[in-house]
Amino acid sequence: MPFERFVQTGRIAKASAGPLKGRLVAIVDVIDQNRVLVDGPLTGVPRQEYRLNNLHLTKYRIKFPYTAPTRIVRKAWTESDLKAQWKVSPWSVKAQNICKRSSLNDYxxxxxxxxxxxxxxxxxxxxxxxxxxxxxxxxxxxxxxxxxxxxxxxxxxxxxxxxxxx
Incomplete structure (x- = not known):
């Protein structure tokens, strides 16, 4: 079965380590085979380089030009209504259930x-x-x-x- 999720401009990914853990980011540019430039204008993530090892690629992709500024990424993000799509995805639902279970008491x-x-x-x-x-x-x-x-x-x-x- 061929790959369906590629490291490409506009690919939405979930950060898995560091201070950004759990936040969604958009890949803006590929720096080299280990690092990418990410931006998350609506998730509170400033534009920065990030290691690919610490990203989980999602099935979502938004269209914007190569190395687009933050305002263009923000506009594309809001037009795609990504927040609503992510809320109903099985990945997000599972994460919410895990969060609920961690708050349970002994009884x-x-x-x-x-x-x-x-x-x-x-x-x-x-x-x-x-x-x-x-x-x-x-x-x-x-x-x-x-x-x-x-x-x-x-x-x-x-x-x-x-x-x-x-």
Missing amino acids: DRFKLRYAKRQRNKLLTIAFNTLKKRTKADGTPRVLKKDRRERLRAEKAKGGKKAAAKK
Whole structure:
């Protein structure tokens, strides 16, 4: 599968280290193979060089000219409505959930762990039931329990066997 996220002018990235950790920045220029010039006019990041090792590239890209000034980057950023797109992205949602979990107290962590355990029990029971009721080739398997229930239902309705006994 070919790469989809390239280090290029206009690529939005998330800083992963240093004082900018967690902030979104736009790549304005590539200095060399290890450093880029970044700018984040709406995220409070001044224009500066930044190491590529400390950036996580996102799927978002905004269009502006090569080495554009901050005002042009700001205009392109606002026109693309990047803030709203980022809020609904799975990456952002996951980061928000991690932040919420880190603020839990001991009792809340216990309740969360207990709820997960209950959910996993239900999933395991459902999976094992389906596994038991399916043959290796994928066709449904008829269990003795099913036959007994069917016979009881026929007896209750007054089926063939109930009529034969009378």
